[in-house]
Amino acid sequence: MFGPLIVKPSKSKGDKTGSWRIQLRPKYLQKNCIACKMCVLICPEGCVQGKEKNNYISDYNYCKGCGLCAQVCPKADIVMIEEDSRG
Ligand code: SF4
Numbered sequence: 001m002f003g004p005l006i007v008k009p010s011k012s013k014g015d016k017t018g019s020w021r022i023q024l025r026p027k028y029l030q031k032n033c034i035a036c037k038m039c040v041l042i043c044p045e046g047c048v049q050g051k052e053k054n055n056y057i058s059d060y061n062y063c064k065g066c067g068l069c070a071q072v073c074p075k076a077d078i079v080m081i082e083e084d085s086r087g
């Protein structure tokens with residue numbers, strides 16, 4: 001029969017889940033951010049960092065492009081853009 005598909009348990013900080021992105025990535029505009037931290041709380045990869053207004057950012061090494069941060073941002077300060085676009 002087939003062998004196990006998962007050889008060992010893993011976690012995102014050990015494996016760079018940014019390679020999972022296939023089309024879109026979040027762009028943090030850093031213009032209208034109110035530092036509510038919703039993006040930090042919702043991110044399943046724990047890869048959003050920031051401390052003050054307009055300095056939140058996603059670590060693309062781990063961001064899998066799910067778009068949740070852009071959905072919850074109350075100030076629409078995160079947009080999903082094409083992976084290969086500049087900006
Ligand atoms: S797109 Fe998803 S994985 Fe990437 S920073 Fe936003 S919530 Fe996290």
Ligand code: SF4
Nearest residue numbers: 033034036037039073
């Ligand atoms: S959800 Fe939007 S407003 Fe809130 S901290 Fe993140 S970027 Fe800033």
